[in-house]
Amino acid sequence: MQPMSLLITTCVLFVGSHLALSHPLRPGLASRLGERGFQIVYSIIAIATFIMLVQAWRGMPPEPPIWAVGDILWILASIIVLFASVLFMGSLIGNPALAAPGAAAAAQGAPRGVFAITRHPMMWGFALWAVAHVMVVPTPAQIILSGTIVFLALFGSAGQDSKKARLMGDAWRHWAARTSFFPFARQIGGATPWGDTIPRPHALFGGIVLWLVATWGHGALGYMVAGIWRWVG
Template sequence: MQPMSLLVTTCVLFVGSHLLLSHPLRAPLAGRMGERSFLIVYSVVAIATLVMLVQAWRGMPAEPPIWAVGDGLWMFASLLVLFASILFMGSLIGNPALPAPNAAFAAQGAARGVFAITRHPMMWGFALWAFAHALVVPTPGQFILSATIIFLALVGSAGQDVKKARLMGDTWRHWAARTSFIPFARQLSGRGSWGDTIPRPHALFGGIAVWLAATWAHGALGYMVAGIWRWVG
């Protein structure tokens, strides 16, 4: 199989298995196997398809960029990844969208920090991270990989809305009414306060730390130097 065909195939497997096991197949399989056994199967499939995708990506030949990438675009992409990192770190605490025992309790609180920005900060963090990579690595292979991650993150978020509404009922619907799917949509429409979107310390400082470490590792592992490290050192 040609490298590009292999990449497309593994992307389809990665996305397809996630969506099928997260939604239409989850209830019947979990009911038959038990929740714990299902989670084991889900994890094995997710890891296996991810490894296949990474291997296919590594096997792609060098491709010429579609546009030139200068310092301005690098700065914008770096700031986008920083924002994505803050969203991700903020999503780890008090996130009603996660399958946590206290999800219903968290959904009763006010939307503050990253949750005032979007009710799916983790998924939008992944999507923005992928988009930033497409900006600075403008090749067909990267476009396919980034599009795969963006599609899975955003379609997965929409699926979470449906599933959480079914599982949590009015608790989730009231939470969704106090938040927005698209980042900053409530603020831009005048329905939310910009002050509420200030990230909490664990999101802000954790996001900065993750951004610095990840962009440093990008260059240290032999990939393109990224983030602030392009201009420091």
Template sequence: MAVLAIAVALFVLTHFILSHPLRAPLVARLGEKGFLGLYSLVAAATLIWAVLAYRAALTQQLWVPPLWVLQAGGLLMLIACILFVGSFLAPNPAMVEAGRLLAKGTAPKGVMGITRHPMMWAFGLWAVVHVAVTGRLETLILAGGIGILALVGARFQDGKKAAQLGAAWAAYAGSTSYWPLGAQLSGRLGWSRAWPGVLPVVIGLALYVVLVMAHPLVIGKATGAVPWS
């Protein structure tokens, strides 16, 4: 279990270090493509090590989830799939070409009306669900690390974009929210903006079904329950 913890810690820490304090000096030395190559290599190597360590770790059951946790987990995974798909189908200034996108206006579209970090929250929900429905220490370490990377990384993204784009990002951030539905609950956006759109829902549902069917083949275990079971 110690090896798994070290591997996950390196996976998370190298992401944070390379994407923030070391990014600028490494880009200056290696160029953008060279930096991205190094970043991808380190990310892949540490993730593979973490997955191998997870598979080798002895199972330590911390709790046995009741049926309602499995059912809630199925629903949250469906939402995660919709957010993940929607992050590719709507303009996302938090990811790339923020300046160009914000120049066209700050009104969020699609899943951006739910959260300005839909992909990161998809990974965060995935992490929470897998920790809750397995109740195992090794899953807590691996999925917890990925969840922390996603959600804390999203906060770091906000800070970096604010420093780079100033007032344009402030206006966009003011019309969206980090927390899902935070803009609706605070009155900054109407509840109609919480609708992700037809395509994200349809494709997200299809992705969810594929994942449920593939889970026992790839992972070796069924997902446990679906929201309507």
């Protein structure tokens, strides 16, 4: 199989397995395996297909960039990844979208920080991370890989809205009514003050640390030097 065909195949397998296990296959498997058993199977398949995808991407031959990449694009991409890191770290605490025992209770609170920005901060973090990579690595292979991540993150978030409404009922519907799918949509529409979007300390400082470590590791592992490390050191 040609490298590009293999990449596309693994992308389809990665997305297809996630969507199938998250929706049509989940009830039957969960009833047979139990919730814990299902989560184990889900995790194994997710990790295996992700490894296959990464290996296919790494096996791509060198490709010329579609557009020139200079400091301006690197600065924009670095800011986007920093924002994505803050969204991700903020999503780890008090997130009703996560499969946690306290999800319904968390949905009763007032949306603050990253949740005032979007009710799916983790998924938007992944999507923005992928967009930033296309900005500075504009090759066909990177576009396909990043497009796969963006599609899975945002389509999966939309599906999660439906699933959570079914599982949590009024608790989720009340949360969804006070939050937005798209980042800053409520602030732009005037429904929520901009001050509510100020990230909480664990999101802000955790996001900065994650961004610094991840971008440093990018160069340390032999990939392109990223973030502030392109201009520092």
